Amino acid sequence: MASLRQIAAELGVSVATVSRALNHKPNVNSITRERVLAAARDAGYSMPSAPRSTSVIALAYPTEIVRADYGSFDPSLLSGIMRGVTDKKFDVLILNIQRDKLPSETYTSFFARKNVQGVVLRCFDDSRHICEEIAEEGFPSVVVAERFDNPKINFISTESRWDSRRAVEHLIHLGHRRIALGIHHVRDTDHRDRCDGYREALADHGLEYDPALLFDLVADIRGGANAVRYLVSLADPPTAIFFTDPLATIGALHYCREIGLVVPQDLSIVGFDDSDVRHHAFPPFTSVCQDASELGFEAARWLVKRVSGETSEPLRVMRQTFFEINQTSASPRKGPLVLSTNRGALPPSGGGPR
Amino acid sequence: MASLRQIAAELGVSVATVSRALNHKPNVNSITRERVLAAARDAGYSMPSAPRSTSVIALAYPTEIVRADYGSFDPSLLSGIMRGVTDKKFDVLILNIQRDKLPSETYTSFFARKNVQGVVLRCFDDSRHICEEIAEEGFPSVVVAERFDNPKINFISTESRWDSRRAVEHLIHLGHRRIALGIHHVRDTDHRDRCDGYREALADHGLEYDPALLFDLVADIRGGANAVRYLVSLADPPTAIFFTDPLATIGALHYCREIGLVVPQDLSIVGFDDSDVRHHAFPPFTSVCQDASELGFEAARWLVKRVSGETSEPLRVMRQTFFEINQTSASPRKGPLVLSTNRGALPPSGGGPR
DNA sequence: CGCTAAATTGTAACTGTTTCATATTCCTGT
DNA sequence: ACAGGAATATGAAACAGTTACAATTTAGCG
Numbered sequence: 076m077a078s079l080r081q082i083a084a085e086l087g088v089s090v091a092t093v094s095r096a097l098n099h100k101p102n103v104n105s106i107t108r109e110r111v112l113a114a115a116r117d118a119g120y121s122m123p124s125a126p127r128s129t130s131v132i133a134l135a136y137p138t139e140i141v142r143a144d145y146g147s148f149d150p151s152l153l154s155g156i157m158r159g160v161t162d163k164k165f166d167v168l169i170l171n172i173q174r175d176k177l178p179s180e181t182y183t184s185f186f187a188r189k190n191v192q193g194v195v196l197r198c199f200d201d202s203r204h205i206c207e208e209i210a211e212e213g214f215p216s217v218v219v220a221e222r223f224d225n226p227k228i229n230f231i232s233t234e235s236r237w238d239s240r241r242a243v244e245h246l247i248h249l250g251h252r253r254i255a256l257g258i259h260h261v262r263d264t265d266h267r268d269r270c271d272g273y274r275e276a277l278a279d280h281g282l283e284y285d286p287a288l289l290f291d292l293v294a295d296i297r298g299g300a301n302a303v304r305y306l307v308s309l310a311d312p313p314t315a316i317f318f319t320d321p322l323a324t325i326g327a328l329h330y331c332r333e334i335g336l337v338v339p340q341d342l343s344i345v346g347f348d349d350s351d352v353r354h355h356a357f358p359p360f361t362s363v364c365q366d367a368s369e370l371g372f373e374a375a376r377w378l379v380k381r382v383s384g385e386t387s388e389p390l391r392v393m394r395q396t397f398f399e400i401n402q403t404s405a406s407p408r409k410g411p412l413v414l415s416t417n418r419g420a421l422p423p424s425g426g427g428p429r
Numbered sequence: 430m431a432s433l434r435q436i437a438a439e440l441g442v443s444v445a446t447v448s449r450a451l452n453h454k455p456n457v458n459s460i461t462r463e464r465v466l467a468a469a470r471d472a473g474y475s476m477p478s479a480p481r482s483t484s485v486i487a488l489a490y491p492t493e494i495v496r497a498d499y500g501s502f503d504p505s506l507l508s509g510i511m512r513g514v515t516d517k518k519f520d521v522l523i524l525n526i527q528r529d530k531l532p533s534e535t536y537t538s539f540f541a542r543k544n545v546q547g548v549v550l551r552c553f554d555d556s557r558h559i560c561e562e563i564a565e566e567g568f569p570s571v572v573v574a575e576r577f578d579n580p581k582i583n584f585i586s587t588e589s590r591w592d593s594r595r596a597v598e599h600l601i602h603l604g605h606r607r608i609a610l611g612i613h614h615v616r617d618t619d620h621r622d623r624c625d626g627y628r629e630a631l632a633d634h635g636l637e638y639d640p641a642l643l644f645d646l647v648a649d650i651r652g653g654a655n656a657v658r659y660l661v662s663l664a665d666p667p668t669a670i671f672f673t674d675p676l677a678t679i680g681a682l683h684y685c686r687e688i689g690l691v692v693p694q695d696l697s698i699v700g701f702d703d704s705d706v707r708h709h710a711f712p713p714f715t716s717v718c719q720d721a722s723e724l725g726f727e728a729a730r731w732l733v734k735r736v737s738g739e740t741s742e743p744l745r746v747m748r749q750t751f752f753e754i755n756q757t758s759a760s761p762r763k764g765p766l767v768l769s770t771n772r773g774a775l776p777p778s779g780g781g782p783r
Numbered sequence: 784c785g786c787t788a789a790a791t792t793g794t795a796a797c798t799g800t801t802t803c804a805t806a807t808t809c810c811t812g813t
Numbered sequence: 814a815c816a817g818g819a820a821t822a823t824g825a826a827a828c829a830g831t832t833a834c835a836a837t838t839t840a841g842c843g
Binding site: 442445446456457 | 820821822823824825826
């Protein structure tokens with residue numbers, strides 16, 4: 076559409092200056108740069124995509140980069156994305172927005188600079204505005220594992236409130252009255268949902284919500300261990316814990332074994348699973364489950380179609396978690412908790428009560 | 430250096446034709462294309478890197494793409510790579526060579542087309558030649574988890590023969606005489622090493638090598654289960670199994686529990702770990718260990734330096750695995766194996782005896 | 784105010800790509 | 814064998830954006 080020379084003519088400057096301004100090169104007067112950027116925006120100028128014909132979508136993180144730890148969400152997600160792009164021969168680039176985006180460029184030009192045609196966005200509370208802005212600019216994007224009311228934003232996420240509630244109800248039906256929640260400190264709608272589900276279940280069954288039973292944890296092995304350590308040390312300890320993270324669940328199971336707590340006889344544990352980890356753990360744990368890989372697959376598939384112009388439909392999808400009863404939940408034992416000999420070394424660091 | 434017009438002049442064709450040939454566009458006579466490609470090669474012509482200034486290295490797979498399953502090598506590797514590139518603000522692109530490389534282009538031009546300046550290569554037996562060719566072309570590359578004699582090839586790998594041998598010796602010292610090997614069907618030097626270590630340990634201690642005790646497995650949960658199922662069904666079953674894969678080890682532990690085999694009393698199991706999985710399993714398993722994340726980190730760090738021109742040193746590094754004794758290895762019980770009631774359902778598919 | 788150095792901008796040459804017209808080749812039916 | 818027509822291959826020229834270098838403007842300072 077608009078060319079460098081047109082913009083240059085319009086502003087009465089040279090093409091060289093326009094080129095420099097658009098590429099964030101040094102030695103351009105900031106006023107001139109602003110004028111050029113504004114004119115380019117108005118004229119709908121878009122940087123030429125790299126001549127080389129390759130199709131690539133990005134998996135973009137707002138700040139910190141992928142945590143590829145065992146059992147965590149992101150490797151499964153990436154695995155699904157890879158499956159989702161193979162048909163159309165797209166490549167996948169991993170981006171860190173905070174690290175690389177220049178303040179002076181729009182998201183569209185940022186992605187253009189990175190040579191990506193579409194983006195799968197990971198998102199947390201403090202970066203929702205980024206997703207909004209990207210969608211506002213009209214750049215092909217899909218947010219994964221978050222939901223939005225703004226109809227411009229495409230997303231695919233999993234509804235976990237309902238099954239979180241079911242999980243807690245399951246524990247209540249088994250006879251538990253003091254049920255703790257080990258929730259990790261990521262702040263996003265998904266985790267609020269899980270917390271809401273927990274509280275709803277309590278409320279529905281006339282159980283008091285006790286803030287002392289809320290443990291804010293780091294989503295790893297130690298976090299789960301710390302949660303158990305803290306919770307069983309309470310004067311009136313819980314008989315069951317609901318964890319919202321797979322690694323924490325595994326950590327909790329291990330720590331219980333260390334200190335001689337038998338699961339589920341002494342303590343029931345319900346966890347959360349993004350893939351198949353619940354079956355790899357011992358005992359296989361009762362769990363609210365979602366399939367992160369499938370989320371990635373569908374997001375990538377849609378995005379690739381969208382970028383290829385094969386669809387202009389928005390993607391606004393909520394999948395459902397499912398609840399699976401395994402071997403870590405049972406009726407609470409009568410009488411007080413009795414721990415075996417060794418209390419287990421204190422795992423260093425990692426969360427605390429809220 | 431050489432420009433399109435120079436090459437065109439030299440061959441007596443037009444720049445347009447040269448451009449088309451170099452970009453693998455249709456409608457170019459194959460003879461002409463060959464002449465152009467040859468001339469370009471001779472003249473040391475390199476496609477202009479994308480005008481956009483972004484630094485990116487690729488994680489390239491020869492054929493199938495990253496398997497991001499729980500506990501497997503590749504997610505840890507990627508995690509390390511991501512850590513390794515953050516300093517220098519490189520991005521990481523995931524590539525499938527087989528899927529995308531055109532037969533008519535060199536590896537260098539393939540990577541140039543993909544806008545990557547360096548590449549971390551995953552490699553197996555059937556793709557060693559690819560690594561060789563890439564190194565021959567002088568494209569910045571580093572192979573991960575394979576070793577080469579060819580001094581042109583940069584690699585970082587882990588020596589696992591020694592500790593595989595120690596692992597088996599550990600079992601022998603405990604009194605085991607029939608020790609099986611569950612090795613997965615990936616064919617690379619690393620896995621041959623592990624097999625060699627196993628056989629050396631047997632030979633050194635005057636134990637007969639029994640091919641019936643070799644089980645060729647698929648590197649997943651089912652593979653480990655199948656290995657146990659097959660091996661305990663033998664007329665003269667092993668009292669210990671050495672697995673070369675973490676997932677298979679976990680699968681084996683689970684299957685043992687299912688069929689009522691107590692580890693390590695009834696059967697000793699020594700596994701392999703690329704990250705921390707051994708501590709997440711139950712019981713935490715005795716294991717030969719490497720740190721895939723660290724491998725990725727060092728590979729990426731070196732590659733980024735190499736690409737940035739901060740080093741011209743080759744990278745030819747062998748790290749050592751380490752051997753960690755945990756709770757799945759003990760002296761064999763006297764007398765025959767006795768299984769508890771339920772034999773457990775047969776897991777479908779996944780490897781068989783060699 | 785004059786002088787110097789740095790910052791800014793323009794000119795022009797250079798890069799590779801692409802459209803359109805032209806030439807060549809390859810079929811195909813007679 | 815050959816005319817006709819379609820597909821293929823090529824070239825000329827116009828076009829894209831980038832960049833070295835020179836020209837100009839601005840800023841700082843005595």
